[in-house]
Amino acid sequence: QVQLRESGGGLVQAGGSLRLSCSASGRTFGGLAMGWFRQAPGKEREFVVALSRNDAHAYYGDSVKGRFTISRGGDRNTVYLQMNNLKREDTAVYYCAAFVSIYYTDHKMVDYWGQGTQVTVSS
Numbered sequence: 001q002v003q004l005r006e007s008g009g010g011l012v013q014a015g016g017s018l019r020l021s022c023s024a025s026g027r028t029f030g031g032l033a034m035g036w037f038r039q040a041p042g043k044e045r046e047f048v049v050a051l052s053r054n055d056a057h058a059y060y061g062d063s064v065k066g067r068f069t070i071s072r073g074g075d076r077n078t079v080y081l082q083m084n085n086l087k088r089e090d091t092a093v094y095y096c097a098a099f100v101s102i103y104y105t106d107h108k109m110v111d112y113w114g115q116g117t118q119v120t121v122s123s
Contacts, residue, residue: 009117022096050103
């Protein structure tokens with residue numbers, strides 16, 4: 001089993017930045033593909049970004065490409081999501097996700113979820 005915990009959400013003005021963190025415990029974290037999804041009120045959970053197990057490949061959703069960056073910490077137990085030039089439409093609960101093998105953009109294929117952290121972007 002893998003337990004994921006997100007942190008770093010909050011309130012920010014449009015154009016600002018936030019960095020989310022996801023810390024893992026339990027199963028060897030370095031062997032997992034990781035990603036972030038988000039869900040706004042009344043909407044389906046949306047793919048944001050994913051990172052392959054060896055960090056060789058990162059895939060971004062179109063809505064965040066060029067503004068968000070995913071990275072993995074040196075301890076291999078933490079994943080970060082740097083969010084720049086935030087827009088009101090980025091407002092959502094952000095969920096950290098882990099995949100046992102390869103990553104998917106379909107939220108139904110996620111193996112483990114964090115509890116979510118709220119990001120609110122004001123105008």
